[in-house]
Amino acid sequence: MAASLASLARRTITTTVRNAASGGGPEASAHAGGARQWKLVSILVAFPAIGLGMFNAFAGGAHHERPEFIPYEHLRIRTKRFPWGDGQKTLFHNPHLNALPDGYEDDH
Numbered sequence: 001m002a003a004s005l006a007s008l009a010r011r012t013i014t015t016t017v018r019n020a021a022s023g024g025g026p027e028a029s030a031h032a033g034g035a036r037q038w039k040l041v042s043i044l045v046a047f048p049a050i051g052l053g054m055f056n057a058f059a060g061g062a063h064h065e066r067p068e069f070i071p072y073e074h075l076r077i078r079t080k081r082f083p084w085g086d087g088q089k090t091l092f093h094n095p096h097l098n099a100l101p102d103g104y105e106d107d108h
Helices: 004-021 025-028 034-058
Strands: none
Touching: none
């Protein structure tokens, strides 16, 4: 009796593991087209959108005039120095577009 119970338990566990590993349950067939749909959306929508965005960013060539520097007291407040460089420039400082508290670095 104990041997047949152990054999039955082993077969039940083996069958359960095999069914779970195959992923072939009744609910799996209802969602079978989901991966294909997302693949098509990625190829037909996402990749062209990324390409158009790159074209707009790099080949658009829109050059804007930088605004005139007006030393407003509430802008560019430095209560303590930045821990890099001379302490006045932000981490991604652009000398053409980003003004320091006393004006632009370069005059063109």
